[in-house]
Structure formats: structure tokens, C-alpha cells
Amino acid sequence: MNENTRIGIVEALGTMILVIGGPGTAIFATGGFNAGLSVGILGVALAFGISLVCMAYLIGHISGCHINPAVTVGMIVTKKLDAAKSPPYFVGQVVGGLVGAGILALILSGTSGYLSQAQDAGFASNGYGEHSPAGFDLVSVAIIEIVVTAIFVLIVLATTNSVGVPAGFGPIAAGLGLTLVHLISIPVSNTSVNPARSIATAVFQGDWALGQVWAFIVFPLIGAAVAGAIWIAVAAPDAAPDVASAAE
Numbered sequence: 732m733n734e735n736t737r738i739g740i741v742e743a744l745g746t747m748i749l750v751i752g753g754p755g756t757a758i759f760a761t762g763g764f765n766a767g768l769s770v771g772i773l774g775v776a777l778a779f780g781i782s783l784v785c786m787a788y789l790i791g792h793i794s795g796c797h798i799n800p801a802v803t804v805g806m807i808v809t810k811k812l813d814a815a816k817s818p819p820y821f822v823g824q825v826v827g828g829l830v831g832a833g834i835l836a837l838i839l840s841g842t843s844g845y846l847s848q849a850q851d852a853g854f855a856s857n858g859y860g861e862h863s864p865a866g867f868d869l870v871s872v873a874i875i876e877i878v879v880t881a882i883f884v885l886i887v888l889a890t891t892n893s894v895g896v897p898a899g900f901g902p903i904a905a906g907l908g909l910t911l912v913h914l915i916s917i918p919v920s921n922t923s924v925n926p927a928r929s930i931a932t933a934v935f936q937g938d939w940a941l942g943q944v945w946a947f948i949v950f951p952l953i954g955a956a957v958a959g960a961i962w963i964a965v966a967a968p969d970a971a972p973d974v975a976s977a978a979e
Contacts, residue, residue: 735819738794742823743830745786745798750831750931752782754855757921758835763852764845772917779922780910787902795891796902799925800824801955805884808959809966811891828931836935856932856940857923857947865918872920873950879912880924880954881961888962923947924954 756778762769770778787796795812797803803820806812812820832854839846853862859872867875886908890901909924916922923929929947933940 735816738816739819739823739826741790741793741796742798742820743827745790745794745796746824746827746927747831747834748786749779749782749798749925750828750928751834753779753928754832754932755835757855758839758849758852763848772914775917776910776913776922779913780906780908783909784902784906787905791902794820794823798824798827798927800927801880801884801925801951802887804952804955805888805959805962806891808956809888809962811888824927825930828927829934832931832935850936850938853921853940854932854936855921856936856944857921857929858940858943859920859946862939862943863919864921867919869946872946875916875919876923876947876950877954877957879916879922880951881958883908883912883924884955884958885962888958888966920947924951926951 753775756770757775760768760770760774760778783796783798786798790796795806797806797820800821803812803817803824807814807817835849835854836846839849856862858864859867859869863872883905887901887905890896890904896904912924913922916924926948929944929951933944933947
């Protein structure tokens with residue numbers, strides 16, 4: 732199997748599991764089906780972070796475990812990844828996200844009314860205005876998605892095979908970083924920082940989320956580019972090796 736195929740497959744696998752772990756927790760375990768059983772915002776944030784940590788150790792040695800187009804953009808901007816090698820990442824991420832959301836929809840369809848109930852509740856999709864968890868407008872959502880994506884991508888860039896980070900600890904930092912940004916931004920936008928995750932849930936929500944998903948593609952990618960520019964400006968020469976791994 733050639734390298735591009737392997738990267739595409741593992742990025743799809745990792746993104747699929749991230750979507751099952753993160754949005755899956757938001758759909759099944761926040762009281763929608765059992766008002767007395769909810770993990771709350773902390774539980775959802777941890778689900779995303781834990782999913783990333785697990786996937787980084789699982790596939791990081793193969794693809795770097797980007798499982799997020801924003802991370803891939805950050806790697807391209809900082810030249811940790813050759814742009815010519817990026818298509819398998821982007822394709823794998825989007826396909827994997829859709830498969831993960833499809834699995835959630837299939838599970839929900841096993842009980843009468845649960846799929847439509849989840850769709851009506853938003854299917855863990857990102858939104859602004861009336862579809863923001865707390866009613867934040869587009870400007871607020873744009874600001875927070877750009878800022879928290881930049882924070883997260885900076886953490887990934889700083890811990891990617893950096894001489895200052897002990898081997899094997901990168902995934903822990905990235906997972907905690909993803910948890911942090913979810914704690915900050917779930918009430919504002921339901922937290923994207925990941926266009927593949929946003930596309931996946933929007934497709935299976937199938938209504939208003941498709942009309943708003945553009946924001947959760949554009950703003951995280953802007954945040955990733957900002958993070959890349961900051962890292963180029965501040966990183967020491969030996970902190971930016973020409974590799975594409977967030978896990979090694």
C-alpha cells in the first residue's frame with residue numbers, strides 16, 4: 732500500500748472515531764434521551780480531548796494524526812507538511828467525518844423517533860444566531876472560532892517533535908488543548924475548530940446546519956493560518972522540523 736493511501740485511510744479512521752467520540756457524546760450523553768443522565772459541557776469537552784489523545788497514539792506514527800483540516804493547514808503554513816502531500820489528509824478527514832456521523836445516525840435510527848429528535852436538537856452541529864447554544868451572533872462566533880482554533884493549532888505545532896517536549900507527550904498536550912478550547916467555546920458555537928467535524932454533523936442534521944457550515948470551514952482555517960504565522964514568527968529554528976507528526 733502506498734503512502735498516500737495509508738495516510739488517507741488512517742486520517743479517515745481517526746476522524747471517524749473523533750466524530751463518534753465527540754459529537755456522539757454530545758448526542759447520547761447530554762440528557763437528550765435521559766434527562767437525569769448528562770455529562771455536561773465538561774464531559775463533551777473531555778470526550779473530544781480523549782478521542783484525540785487515543786487517535787494520536789494509534790495513528791500518529793503513520794500520518795501525524797491531524798484528523799482536522801485546520802491542523803493540516805497549520806502544518807502546511809509552517810512547512811511541516813508539503814502542500815503537495817496534503818490531499819490525502821483533507822479527503823480522508825472529510826470522508827472519515829461523514830462515516831462517523833453516518834454511524835451515529837444509523838444507531839439513532841434503531842429506535843423510533845430518536846434520529847429525528849437528534850436532528851431537531853441540532854445533531855451536535857455548530858451554529859450562530861438562534862442556533863448558537865447561547866444565542867451568540869456571527870461576529871462573536873467568528874472571533875471565538877478563529878481564536879480557539881489558533882490556540883489549539885499553536886499547541887499542536889509547539890509539541891510536534893519539538894526538542895523541548897519529551898517524546899510521546901505531544902498527544903497529551905494536544906488532547907488537553909482540545910479539551911480546553913471546547914470548554915471555552917461550546918456555549919458560543921458548539922465548538923468547531925475542525926471543518927471536517929462540522930461538515931459531518933451538518934450533513935446529517937440536514938437543515939439549518941448546512942446553511943451555516945461555511946462559517947465553521949472558513950473561520951477555523953483562518954485561525955489555523957494565524958497560528959502558523961505566529962509560530963513562524965516566534966519559533967526557534969530547532970522547534971520546527973520538517974515533519975508532519977503531532978504524535979511522535
